[in-house]
Amino acid sequence: MSATDLPLTIQAWLHAYAGGADPRLLLAGCLARARRDSPESVWIHLASDAELESQLQALEVMARQHPDRHALLEKHPLFGVPYAVKDNIDIEGVATTDACAAYSRSAAKSAGVVKRLQAAGAVWLGKTNLDQFATGLVGTRSPYGKPASVFSPGHISGGSSSGSAVAVAAGLVPFALGTDTAGSGRVPAGYNQVVGLKPTPGRVGASGVVPACRSLDCVSVFALSAADAAHVLSLAEGPDEDDVYSAFAPGPAVLSSGVSPPGALRIGVPAAPRFTSFDGVTDFAPAWTQALERARELGHQLVPLDFTPLHRIAELLYTGPWVAERYCVIEDLLTSNPEALDPSVRAIIGSATRYSAADAFKGQYTLQALRREAQALWSQADVLLVPTAPGHPRFSDVAAEPLLINATLGLYTNFVNLLGWCALALPSGSASLGARLPFGVTFIAPPRHDAALAALGRTWQEQTDLPLGITGARLSDAALQPALAQPLRSPASRPTLALAVVGAHLSGMPLNGQLRERGAQLALATTTSDCYRLFALPNTAPPKPGLMRCAEGEGRAIEVEVWDVPLEHVGSFLALVPPPLGLGSLELAGGRWVHGFICEGHALAGARDISAHGGWRAYMRSLQP
Numbered sequence: 001m002s003a004t005d006l007p008l009t010i011q012a013w014l015h016a017y018a019g020g021a022d023p024r025l026l027l028a029g030c031l032a033r034a035r036r037d038s039p040e041s042v043w044i045h046l047a048s049d050a051e052l053e054s055q056l057q058a059l060e061v062m063a064r065q066h067p068d069r070h071a072l073l074e075k076h077p078l079f080g081v082p083y084a085v086k087d088n089i090d091i092e093g094v095a096t097t098d099a100c101a102a103y104s105r106s107a108a109k110s111a112g113v114v115k116r117l118q119a120a121g122a123v124w125l126g127k128t129n130l131d132q133f134a135t136g137l138v139g140t141r142s143p144y145g146k147p148a149s150v151f152s153p154g155h156i157s158g159g160s161s162s163g164s165a166v167a168v169a170a171g172l173v174p175f176a177l178g179t180d181t182a183g184s185g186r187v188p189a190g191y192n193q194v195v196g197l198k199p200t201p202g203r204v205g206a207s208g209v210v211p212a213c214r215s216l217d218c219v220s221v222f223a224l225s226a227a228d229a230a231h232v233l234s235l236a237e238g239p240d241e242d243d244v245y246s247a248f249a250p251g252p253a254v255l256s257s258g259v260s261p262p263g264a265l266r267i268g269v270p271a272a273p274r275f276t277s278f279d280g281v282t283d284f285a286p287a288w289t290q291a292l293e294r295a296r297e298l299g300h301q302l303v304p305l306d307f308t309p310l311h312r313i314a315e316l317l318y319t320g321p322w323v324a325e326r327y328c329v330i331e332d333l334l335t336s337n338p339e340a341l342d343p344s345v346r347a348i349i350g351s352a353t354r355y356s357a358a359d360a361f362k363g364q365y366t367l368q369a370l371r372r373e374a375q376a377l378w379s380q381a382d383v384l385l386v387p388t389a390p391g392h393p394r395f396s397d398v399a400a401e402p403l404l405i406n407a408t409l410g411l412y413t414n415f416v417n418l419l420g421w422c423a424l425a426l427p428s429g430s431a432s433l434g435a436r437l438p439f440g441v442t443f444i445a446p447p448r449h450d451a452a453l454a455a456l457g458r459t460w461q462e463q464t465d466l467p468l469g470i471t472g473a474r475l476s477d478a479a480l481q482p483a484l485a486q487p488l489r490s491p492a493s494r495p496t497l498a499l500a501v502v503g504a505h506l507s508g509m510p511l512n513g514q515l516r517e518r519g520a521q522l523a524l525a526t527t528t529s530d531c532y533r534l535f536a537l538p539n540t541a542p543p544k545p546g547l548m549r550c551a552e553g554e555g556r557a558i559e560v561e562v563w564d565v566p567l568e569h570v571g572s573f574l575a576l577v578p579p580p581l582g583l584g585s586l587e588l589a590g591g592r593w594v595h596g597f598i599c600e601g602h603a604l605a606g607a608r609d610i611s612a613h614g615g616w617r618a619y620m621r622s623l624q625p
Contacts, residue, residue, distance in 0.1 A: 006030055008473055008480065010174045010228040013081045015482035018069050023059050023080040027052060027123055030082050034125055034172050041145025042163045042170070044087045044097055046126040051094070055123045062121060076121030077235060077489060084167045084176035087127035088134050089114065089219070090208035098210045099132040099142040102340035103333060111208025112240040113177065113219050120235045125173055128163025132342045133330060134179055134212040135349065136160050137187045137389075137409040138398050141342040146395065149191045150470045151437055154394050158188035158409070160212075161220065165192045168222045169469030175223040175232050181212045182317055183413025185220025186425035190388030190440030194469050195457065196425035197221040197229040199491075200447045201417055202247030204233070205240020213317075213325040215245060216417040224468040225475055226426065226457035227488050233450065234489040251448030253493035253564065254455050256522040257301075257382045264299040265456075268381030271304035276391035276408055282431040287439035288387055291428045295385060298463060303381050309373035314414035316367060318348065318407065321360040322418075327352035344402045367418060374419055378446055383456065386412040388425045388440035412442065420447045424457045427466045451493040452521075496564035498523065500586045500596030502534070503545040503616045506561055510542040514576055518569035527557035527615075529587040534558050535607035536619065537580070537599070544581065545616050546599030546607060557589055559615025560596065579603075 006029055007013040016026065031052055034043070047055075059080055066072035073079055085091060088098045090107035091114055097104040110118065117124075131141040139162030140146045147157040150169040157166050161178030165188030168176050178185045180198045189196025197220060204219040211217055219236065223229035240246040257265045269292065275284045292302060316322060326349045327334070330341075338346055377384070390411050398405045416423050421444055428441040443460070445453045465476050473480060499520075504511040507522060528547075532555045535546045547558065565573060574583060580603035586596030613619040 006033065008171060008174065008468070008471060009224050010078070010081055010231055011488060012480060012482060013174060014073055014077075014079070017080055018073060020069065024056055027056065027080060027082060030173070031125060037170075038172060039147065039150060039166055039170055041129055041142070041147045042166050042172070043126045044099070044129050044144050044163070045094065047124065052123070058118075059121065059123070076119075077231070078117060079121030080123060081121065081175075082123050082125045082173050083117065084126055084128045084164055084173045085114065085124050086130055086161050086164050086176070086178045088130060088179060088210040088212075089177055091124060091127070094127065096127075096210060097144075098134070099130050099144060100333075100340055101143065102337055103330070107208070109208065112205040112242055113236050114208065116236050116238070117232075128161070128167055128176060130162060130164075131160035131184070132345045133210070133326065133349070134160040134181060134184060135326060135345045137183050137406050137413070138393075138402070139188060140395065140398050140402075141345055143342070148395070149392070149437065151193070155392055155437060156191065156395060156398060158191040158389070160184040161188050161222070165189055165194060165196070165222050168192070168224060169194045171469060171471040175221060175228055178220040178222055179209060179212065180218045180220040181216050181417060182410050183416075185218065185222070186413050186423060186442055187389050187409055189222060189425040190442075191392060191438065192469060193427045193438035193440070193466060195223045195226050195229045195427070195461070197223070197226075197233055197454070198416065198423045198425070199233060199237065199450050200422040201420055202245055203422075203448075203450060204236045205238070205243040205246045207240050207242035211325070211329050213322055214328075215325065216322070218417060224471070226424065226454060226461045229424075230451075230454035230458070230490050231488040233454070233491045237450075237491060249448050250492040250494045251450065252452045252519065252521045253490070253496070254521055254523065255382050255445065255449065255452040264301060265382045266303050266380065267295055267300045268303045268305040268377055268384045270307045270386060272307075273387065274390055274411060275387070278391050278393040278397045278405075282392060282437055284387060284391055284431055284439055287429045287431055288441075291385070291439075291441050294428070294463065298459070305377055305380060305384075309370050310415045311411070313367065313370045313374060313418050314410060316363060317410070317414045317418060320366070321355040321363040323348065324352040324355050324360065344406070347403070371419060374415070383453070384444040386442050386444065388412065388442045392431065392437050416444055421445060422447065422450045422453055424453045426457055426460050426464075428464060429466070451491040454491055495567045496521075497567055497570050498562050498594045499565050500528075500560045500562050500588070500594050502547050502558060502560050502597055504542050505597075506616060509616075514573060515563050515565065518565060518573055520563045520565040520569075522561060523564045524562040526562065527559055527589045529589055529591070530557045531555045531587065532558050533609060533611045534613075534616070534619075535599070535604050536610050537603060537607055543620070545610070545619070546580065546604055547586070547597060548599060548601070548604055549587075556611050556614070558611065559617065560586070560588070562588070562594060
């Protein structure tokens with residue numbers, strides 16, 4: 001079977017199975033291709049025939065239980081989809097090396113995230129290479145070889161999840177698991193033109209994952225598309241009773257802002273972006289300018305921000321006491337067999353011995369103070385946009401200054417997990433001049449905004465429509481747009497009530513803060529059907545309108561906004577609504593019905609009919625001198 005016979009994305013794999021494709025044929029071909037065509041140093045362990053066979057038998061059990069293919073894919077939304085696993089994540093019966101032969105041991109059971117994917121029907125194809133003990137952003141600190149970017153054999157792949165990113169970018173698997181503490185799930189994505197999804201810490205359980213910094217580690221996802229990555233996260237996320245840092249909690253489904261037009265966001269960007277041209281030729285600055293222009297074309301408002309607090313937080317990760325967390329993992333090996341460690345890894349983790357318990361507390365105090373400054377950024381922006389990395393070094397650059405280069409690559413990544421935020425790395429273009437290396441950007445959002453970030457990422461990637469890794473395929477290709485009986489899933493978001501507002505709660509109006517402080521998100525700006533009339537209620541402070549439904553032909557369409565209000569906050573919001581206003585049903589243009597503000601009929605007697613203005617905003621503007 002040739003590579004062209006195999007599906008590429010998760011959506012394509014599921015479409016093939018929905019059409020009756022044989023998992024044995026497809027997966028055997030996929031494993032054969034990986035053995036034959038993999039770039040150098042991607043794998044630490046590829047599945048044996050016996051390991052693949054045991055997984056195929058499990059698929060056959062699933063298929064017998066659900067003879068209807070559509071029911072099968074509904075129950076097992078990753079049925080027969082192959083993936084790769086970073087070799088610091090356990091698979092039962094398979095050695096976990098963490099890129100250190102002296103540390104290697106056979107896993108007694110699979111990591112929690114692997115169990116979830118297995119239950120969804122996914123099939124692991126192999127364990128991938130990494131910076132030893134997940135310590136590094138370069139991808140060169142492994143005795144199992146040094147993967148290169150799929151775009152240039154002389155440039156690094158990025159790390160620590162080097163093998164996972166390269167396996168996806170080469171089209172060997174549609175997705176792969178990585179981990180991310182300082183940027184390991186994002187930098188390799190940027191260097192290989194794939195998507196790197198780093199969830200909110202605790203959203204995906206880390207049981208069965210060899211810790212780097214246990215309090216900060218995240219299981220990450222590499223995929224060819226943002227939609228595929230979101231689908232995997234939706235199946236990997238959830239509480240993990242074996243992980244004491246598990247903290248799953250859904251957030252909003254979409255990002256929203258008070259800026260116009262609806263759907264536009266305030267995107268915070270570095271006021272003084274910093275780039276490094278490692279080879280004196282490749283320059284990321286022009287590609288960054290193009291990314292900013294793309295954001296404007298999508299209707300967003302760019303807000304330059306002072307990133308100094310974030311850079312100071314980033315410095316804490318390796319120059320502060322958090323390096324002691326890494327020491328906790330390999331203290332015995334570092335003491336008994338230090339030569340088993342990569343020299344750079346040994347130097348970094350060995351530095352932990354100079355920190356005291358007092359230093360650990362001082363570091364926490366510093367972080368807490370800086371966290372306040374960082375949190376203040378969200379009053380100015382709805383999401384942050386940064387270059388995924390400031391430049392793309394060659395292997396020779398890393399060899400010359402391994403620690404300095406590694407620190408440089410974490411400029412826009414190191415602070416994210418320390419703050420508990422989520423991030424999504426996306427392809428964005430190519431570096432100028434020299435080799436056409438990929439350039440990537442990363443969107444960063446507050447905790448629990450994973451679903452909203454994924455939605456933004458899908459829009460961004462559809463607009464850029466770049467080749468997927470080095471496969472040559474694009475999302476716009478007809479072959480990658482098959483119709484699915486069961487659409488790809490999205491990460492969990494909190495339940496909400498769609499609430500239409502018509503007056504003082506509109507964006508920019510005096511009472512809009514009552515919605516925002518409850519975490520409500522603007523979902524839609526539209527109008528009612530043409531069966532309503534709007535009145536200015538007398539003696540209300542701040543001024544408020546009353547909306548009345550009338551007979552067909554006697555009303556007109558009135559401007560409204562539909563806000564998604566978290567269900568847990570609906571009660572406290574309604575308690576603020578004074579009579580004669582109340583909650584009822586309201587018909588939107590197009591016939592959809594939602595909950596919305598209505599007015600008791602007695603209050604409209606003598607009230608001024610302002611329907612001719614078409615909405616409350618226009619009426620209030622008419623009152624201005």
